[in-house]
Amino acid sequence: MTDLSTSTQAAHDGMLGAAALDAADPLAHFRNRFLGCDGPNGGPVVAYLDGNSLGRPLADTAERLAEFTAGPWGQRLIRAWDEQWMDEPVRLGDRLGEVVLGAARGQTIVADSTSVMIYKLVRAAFDAQAPTGRDEIVVDLENFPTDRFIVEGIAAERGATIRWIEPDPDTGVTPADVESVLGPRTAVVLLSHVAYRSGFIADAAAITDVVHSAGGLVVWDLCHSAGSVPVELDAWGADLAVGCTYKYLNGGPGSPALGYVRRDLQDRLLQPIWGWMGAADPFGMTDSYAPAAGIRRFITGTPPILAMQPLSAMVEVIAEAGMDAIRAKSVQLTEFAAVLSERFLVPLGVELASPSDPAERGSHITLNHPRFREVTAMLWERGVIPDFRPPRGLRVGLSPLSTSFAEVQAGIAAIRDALTELA
Amino acid sequence: MTDLSTSTQAAHDGMLGAAALDAADPLAHFRNRFLGCDGPNGGPVVAYLDGNSLGRPLADTAERLAEFTAGPWGQRLIRAWDEQWMDEPVRLGDRLGEVVLGAARGQTIVADSTSVMIYKLVRAAFDAQAPTGRDEIVVDLENFPTDRFIVEGIAAERGATIRWIEPDPDTGVTPADVESVLGPRTAVVLLSHVAYRSGFIADAAAITDVVHSAGGLVVWDLCHSAGSVPVELDAWGADLAVGCTYKYLNGGPGSPALGYVRRDLQDRLLQPIWGWMGAADPFGMTDSYAPAAGIRRFITGTPPILAMQPLSAMVEVIAEAGMDAIRAKSVQLTEFAAVLSERFLVPLGVELASPSDPAERGSHITLNHPRFREVTAMLWERGVIPDFRPPRGLRVGLSPLSTSFAEVQAGIAAIRDALTELA
Numbered sequence: 001m002t003d004l005s006t007s008t009q010a011a012h013d014g015m016l017g018a019a020a021l022d023a024a025d026p027l028a029h030f031r032n033r034f035l036g037c038d039g040p041n042g043g044p045v046v047a048y049l050d051g052n053s054l055g056r057p058l059a060d061t062a063e064r065l066a067e068f069t070a071g072p073w074g075q076r077l078i079r080a081w082d083e084q085w086m087d088e089p090v091r092l093g094d095r096l097g098e099v100v101l102g103a104a105r106g107q108t109i110v111a112d113s114t115s116v117m118i119y120k121l122v123r124a125a126f127d128a129q130a131p132t133g134r135d136e137i138v139v140d141l142e143n144f145p146t147d148r149f150i151v152e153g154i155a156a157e158r159g160a161t162i163r164w165i166e167p168d169p170d171t172g173v174t175p176a177d178v179e180s181v182l183g184p185r186t187a188v189v190l191l192s193h194v195a196y197r198s199g200f201i202a203d204a205a206a207i208t209d210v211v212h213s214a215g216g217l218v219v220w221d222l223c224h225s226a227g228s229v230p231v232e233l234d235a236w237g238a239d240l241a242v243g244c245t246y247k248y249l250n251g252g253p254g255s256p257a258l259g260y261v262r263r264d265l266q267d268r269l270l271q272p273i274w275g276w277m278g279a280a281d282p283f284g285m286t287d288s289y290a291p292a293a294g295i296r297r298f299i300t301g302t303p304p305i306l307a308m309q310p311l312s313a314m315v316e317v318i319a320e321a322g323m324d325a326i327r328a329k330s331v332q333l334t335e336f337a338a339v340l341s342e343r344f345l346v347p348l349g350v351e352l353a354s355p356s357d358p359a360e361r362g363s364h365i366t367l368n369h370p371r372f373r374e375v376t377a378m379l380w381e382r383g384v385i386p387d388f389r390p391p392r393g394l395r396v397g398l399s400p401l402s403t404s405f406a407e408v409q410a411g412i413a414a415i416r417d418a419l420t421e422l423a
Numbered sequence: 424m425t426d427l428s429t430s431t432q433a434a435h436d437g438m439l440g441a442a443a444l445d446a447a448d449p450l451a452h453f454r455n456r457f458l459g460c461d462g463p464n465g466g467p468v469v470a471y472l473d474g475n476s477l478g479r480p481l482a483d484t485a486e487r488l489a490e491f492t493a494g495p496w497g498q499r500l501i502r503a504w505d506e507q508w509m510d511e512p513v514r515l516g517d518r519l520g521e522v523v524l525g526a527a528r529g530q531t532i533v534a535d536s537t538s539v540m541i542y543k544l545v546r547a548a549f550d551a552q553a554p555t556g557r558d559e560i561v562v563d564l565e566n567f568p569t570d571r572f573i574v575e576g577i578a579a580e581r582g583a584t585i586r587w588i589e590p591d592p593d594t595g596v597t598p599a600d601v602e603s604v605l606g607p608r609t610a611v612v613l614l615s616h617v618a619y620r621s622g623f624i625a626d627a628a629a630i631t632d633v634v635h636s637a638g639g640l641v642v643w644d645l646c647h648s649a650g651s652v653p654v655e656l657d658a659w660g661a662d663l664a665v666g667c668t669y670k671y672l673n674g675g676p677g678s679p680a681l682g683y684v685r686r687d688l689q690d691r692l693l694q695p696i697w698g699w700m701g702a703a704d705p706f707g708m709t710d711s712y713a714p715a716a717g718i719r720r721f722i723t724g725t726p727p728i729l730a731m732q733p734l735s736a737m738v739e740v741i742a743e744a745g746m747d748a749i750r751a752k753s754v755q756l757t758e759f760a761a762v763l764s765e766r767f768l769v770p771l772g773v774e775l776a777s778p779s780d781p782a783e784r785g786s787h788i789t790l791n792h793p794r795f796r797e798v799t800a801m802l803w804e805r806g807v808i809p810d811f812r813p814p815r816g817l818r819v820g821l822s823p824l825s826t827s828f829a830e831v832q833a834g835i836a837a838i839r840d841a842l843t844e845l846a
Contacts, residue, residue, distance in 0.1 A: 035497040050501040061492045066485035073675060074458040074480045078473040078810055079803055085676060113724025115698030116539055127580075141710070146699035146724070149712035153697030157550075246725070252496060253508060254727035274576035275538030276569035283813065287564070289572035301536020301569070302669070304677035307730035380502055387501060390706065 021336065021405035027321055027329050034250075034402040035059045046383035047411035051399025052224060052364045053387050055250030058317065061310050068309050089277075089303045090295060092312055096258055099319045100249070101222070101241070102232035108260045110308055111299050114223060114244045115146045116273075117257040120298065121240045122154055122190055124261075124269040125217040129187035130158065134215070138181055138189040140165035140173050144196045147221055151190060160187065171355060172200025175210050182214035189216050193231065194224035194362035197389055199334070199354040201229060201362055205236045212237065217265075223247065226258065227314075228330050228363035228400055230323045233260055240265070248363065248399055249318075251311035256304045266294050275300030317401065326400045330363040333398040336405055337365055340412040345369075348419045353393060364397035367415075375418045384414040444759065444828035450744055450752050457673075457825040458482045469806035470834040474822025475647060475787045476810050478673030481740065484733050491732050512700075512726045513718060515735055519681055522742045523672070524645070524664070525655035531683045533731055534722050537646060537667045538569045539696075540680040543721060544663045545577055545613055547684075547692040548640040552610035553581065557638070561604055561612040563588035563596050567619045570644055574613055583610065594778060595623025598633050605637035612639050616654065617647035617785035620812055622757070622777040624652060624785055628659045635660065640688075646670065649681065650737075651753050651786035651823055653746050656683055663688070671786065671822055672741075674734035679727045689717050698723035740824065749823045753786040756821035759828055760788055763835040768792075771842045776816060787820035790838075798841045807837040 022028055031037045034056045036045055048056060058064075072080040089109045096110070097103030111117065126137060137160050139151045155162050163181040167173045172195040182189075189211045194201050204220060211218040220241040222231055227248030233241055241260040245251035261269060270291060276282040278299040280290040291297035318326065335358050341350060345367060354365040369375070369392055376388040387395050396411060445451055454460040457479045459468055471479060481487075495503040512532045519533070520526030534540065549560060560583050562574045578585050586604040590596045595618040605612075612634045617624050627643060634641040643664040645654055650671030656664055664683035668674035684692060693714060699705040701722040703713040714720035741749065758781050764773060768790060777788040792798070792815055799811040810818050819834060 035493065036500075045498060045500065048500055054496075054501045054504075056500065057492045057497050062485070062489035065488040065492070069480045069484045069488070069675075070458065073477075075468065077459075077468065077471055077479065077808055078477045079808065080676070081477075111536075112539060113535065113698065113727070115700070115724030116535060116696055119696045119698075119723075144699075145702070145705070148710075149697040149699060149702060152712050153695055157695055244725075252492075252729040253503070254725045254729060254731075256727070257724075272576055272580055273539055273542045274572040275536070275542075276567075276572060277538070279568070279572060282568070287571075289575050300542075301538030301680075302667075302677045304536070304679070304727065304730055306675040306677060306733070307727055308677075310729070385500055385502065 018405040018409040021332065025329060025405070027325055027401060028404070030317065030321055030401040031404060033058055033317060035061065037402060044383050045385065047385065047407040047414065048403065049384070049386040049396045049398065049407070049411045051402055052247050052395065052397025054246055054253060055248060055399055056402045057252065057310065058250060058313055060313070064309055064313055068306065085303065085305045088305055088308060089299055092308055092315070093258060093295070095315050097260070099315050100226055100231060100323065101260065102230070103234055103260055106295055107263050108258055109295055109299055110245070110256050110258050110311065111303060112257050113254070114242060114257040115150060117242045117259045118147060118150045118221070119154065120271040120273060120300070121219055121242055121259055121261065122151060122188055124271040125188040125219060125240055126154060126158060126160060127272070128269050129217060134185055134187035135159065136161045136163050136185040136187055138163045138165065138178065138186060140167050140191060142167050142169050142172065142195055142197060143190070143192055144221070144223065147190055147192070169198060172198055173202050175203055175206040178207050179210050182211065182216060184215070186214050186216035189218045190221065191218065192221040192224060194229055196224050197366050197393060199361040199364045199366060201360055204238065208236045208238055225362055227318060228326060230327055238262065245311045249311055250314040252307070255307050255311055259298055261295060261298055266297065271298050273300045277301055277303065321401055329400040330398065331358045333400060333403060333405065333408060334358055334361055334363060334365050337396050337398065337408050337412065340409060341367055344412055344416045345419070348416065348423070363400060364395050366393045366395050368392045369394070369419065371419065371422050374422060375415060378418045379414050382414060384411050386411065441828035441832040444755065448752060448828070450748055450824060451827070453740065453744055453824040454827060456481055456740055458484065460825055467806050468808065470808065470830040470837065471826065472807070472809040472819045472821065472830065472834045474825055475670050475818065475820025477669055477676060478671060478822055479825045480675065480733065481673060481736055483736070487732055487736055491729065508726065508728045511728055511731060512722055515731055516681060516718070518738050520683070522738050523649055523654060523746065524683065525653070526657055526683055529718055530686050531681060532718055532722055533668070533679050533681050533734065534726060535680050537665060537680040538573060540665045540682045541570060541573045541644070542577065543694040543696060543723070544642055544665055544682055544684065545574065545611055547694040548611040548642060548663055549577060549581060549583060550695070551692050552640060557608055557610035558582065559584045559586050559608040559610055561586045561588065561601065561609060563590050563614060565590050565592050565595065565618055565620060566613070566615055567644070567646065570613055570615070592621060595621055596625050598626055598629040601630050602633050605634065605639060607638070609637050609639035612641045613644065614641065615644040615647060617652055619647050620789050620816060622784040622787045622789060624783055627661065631659045631661055648785055650741060651749065653750055661685065668734045672734055673737040675730070678730050678734055682721055684718060684721055689720065694721050696723040700724055700726065744824060752823040753821065754781045756823060756826060756828065756831060757781055757784055757786060757788050760819050760821065760831050760835065763832060764790055767835055767839045768842070771839065786823060787818050789816045789818050791815045792817070792842065794842065794845050797845060798838060801841045802837055805837060807834050809834065
């Protein structure tokens with residue numbers, strides 16, 4: 001694999017090399033907290049560029065899970081539900097709210113898969129609006145497939161109409177885009193804070209204002225921002241939000257979702273899946289469902305306690321690093337990736353399909369090239385791991401606490417080598 | 424704590440003492456596979472009688488989770504989705520089908536919370552029936568709260584009518600009970616195979632026949648049977664089924680549910696939560712949802728892979744022991760508990776609220792006494808752990824592979840002691 005980091009090249013490019021960037025990185029020491037970041041470890045990963053799809057495990061995950069198994073599960077057994085687990089969806093939600101989401105207590109839970117949480121919250125919002133004649137759901141064509149599919153399903157069952165926004169795929173949804181489809185029939189708007197493909201950061205505060213002016217409710221999908229881009233749900237005036245915890249929150253494959261409902265909306269909204277854990281008295285064995293007060297009514301089934309453990313640890317690591325420092329490193333990482341791409345990949349026919357202004361993009365960039373499906377397969381064999389998004393996008397996802405500048409450089413070099421071999 | 428196992432007493436009662444029963448138990452050695460079954464271990468559990476609510480962890484759980492974290496998650500990273508995880512909900516479902524459920528391949532998945540799975544499958548069944556004018560959902564008043572609550576929610580949103588069965592609470596739902604509420608408007612029937620309170624085993628094959636004769640679909644809730652009582656979904660002709668995996672399947676707190684849909688129904692049914700993982704092409708980034716063929720269409724969000732690991736191990740332990748042997752021990756355990764209760768607790772005012780014929784009951788018995796709320800709190804302090812179900816039920820749940828006869832005896836003795844102290 002070609003090394004791009006010689007001092008000659010760094011000087012020529014007018015930028016620091018990866019080694020110097022890593023040396024100057026105030027968060028560099030956090031990499032040691034993650035498994036597989038300190039060397040080959042039996043199955044070498046040269047560069048992990050997909051922390052935006054599945055975050056690396058914290059190095060103490062095994063120890064933590066062992067303690068959980070031996071202690072609360074193995075010894076406290078069913079008693080642990082009374083002692084701590086019943087509160088865990090809200091306790092962990094509150095902590096995420098404080099550290100990651102800009103949300104005051106009592107508005108966030110951890111539960112369900114992300115897709116199920118989207119369903120529940122969009123349904124809750126739609127069903128509250130529908131009686132006033134608002135029957136339109138707004139979503140954009142560049143939103144993640146599950147968001148679009150879930151909305152299609154809701155529209156089919158509730159008789160709603162979908163108003164599609166068609167944003168510029170290389171940027172994202174603007175307040176003007178949203179305003180153009182709003183009206184007296186607008187019920188709910190479901191948008192991503194950071195676009196999964198381009199990485200464009202929506203102006204969530206401005207869009208929320210626009211939606212509110214039209215009498216709509218907005219559900220923010222935070223899957224591609226939570227943990228890498230500062231989120232300020234309370235300050236935005238957001239109505240509801242959903243986020244994924246296995247990406248920048250390192251919760252492990254299939255870890256449960258986060259869900260947020262603004263406090264003053266909670267008692268007005270009713271989600272459709274009336275499970276016992278969202279009931280006012282789950283153990284009361286009453287004859288009929290009465291929703292819990294507050295955020296708990298958005299819970300449905302038994303909380304996935306085991307699956308919350310890695311997330312619970314990661315939120316404390318983020319708290320220690322601080323979201324502002326994480327964002328600063330994220331900007332440096334994507335900028336470094338963009339500059340290297342410009343220098344080494346654009347001459348090979350690659351296009352940057354993400355905003356060039358780092359202030360407008362999250363923690364990943366997407367590169368387009370017709371042969372990136374093949375390139376991704378080649379890279380995976382070589383321990384360089386981005387992901388591929390059809391038809392021709394290669395995403396370079398840079399999880400700030402676990403990714404080094406050296407990994408970025410090795411990754412871009414590997415892409416260049418693969419394209420050169422295929423040429 | 425008083426010992427009930429003296430040879431004098433055993434002789435007087437005309438039964439073997441616990442020590443002899445444990446010595447003769449062909450499954451006794453399986454207890455060593457579970458954490459905390461070999462002694463105090465720092466926080467002594469004298470008798471765990473609630474494996475029907477939360478199964479004990481397997482002793483190698485920590486090791487298994489460590490391997491999972493270091494290997495597939497930590498090193499294969501996102502590649503593990505392609506290599507194994509995408510298939511895991513169906514692979515593990517198939518294995519459960521083979522070992523525990525009497526279900527051929529391609530009909531079972533592992534996903535979601537139990538409550539969400541109930542919602543999806545009852546909705547799918549109801550929505551398929553509704554266009555033919557069938558608008559009634561049948562459920563019984565002794566069904567578990569989440570089953571009843573979920574059905575209430577579905578009835579509210581779909582305009583369905585609930586037909587309530589009122590079974591004898593100390594026995595359970597009979598084919599005649601079901602037949603009495605069926606008719607041309609019957610859409611779906613949701614019943615528990617084993618009643619959560621009384622432990623009554625429903626005659627699932629006969630009830631399924633009765634429902635089919637009326638043109639209805641039946642959803643079996645296997646929460647309190649799967650892993651302790653033989654289930655024969657295919658032989659029953661069951662339409663759909665849902666089960667919990669953290670009870671007798673020892674999946675850990677909040678582990679994901681199992682869901683079954685009979686093969687010939689799959690393509691006729693559409694579940695309401697159209698997530699990407701149930702789509703024909705999750706990564707196709709198509710503009711519109713098309714459900715996957717077969718059982719995969721009942722998946723919604725990203726499979727909870729980490730949370731499936733303990734379950735995946737437990738199903739192999741069950742395969743090794745065999746469901747018939749497990750059932751035989753379960754019958755012995757509940758019979759032993761019932762006999763000891765009759766001898767030592769009934770004189771103190773306790774009533775057995777479970778079938779007296781072991782062939783009619785699952786792997787738990789419920790005892791009633793007005794002071795059992797207090798008794799349960801006292802027992803928990805003493806390391807004897809049943810659970811309490813309002814208003815006056817104490818459940819003694821006996822997970823066959825991890826419970827000894829000595830535990831049963833110690834548990835009944837502790838109940839007797841507590842009642843005596845309170846008298």
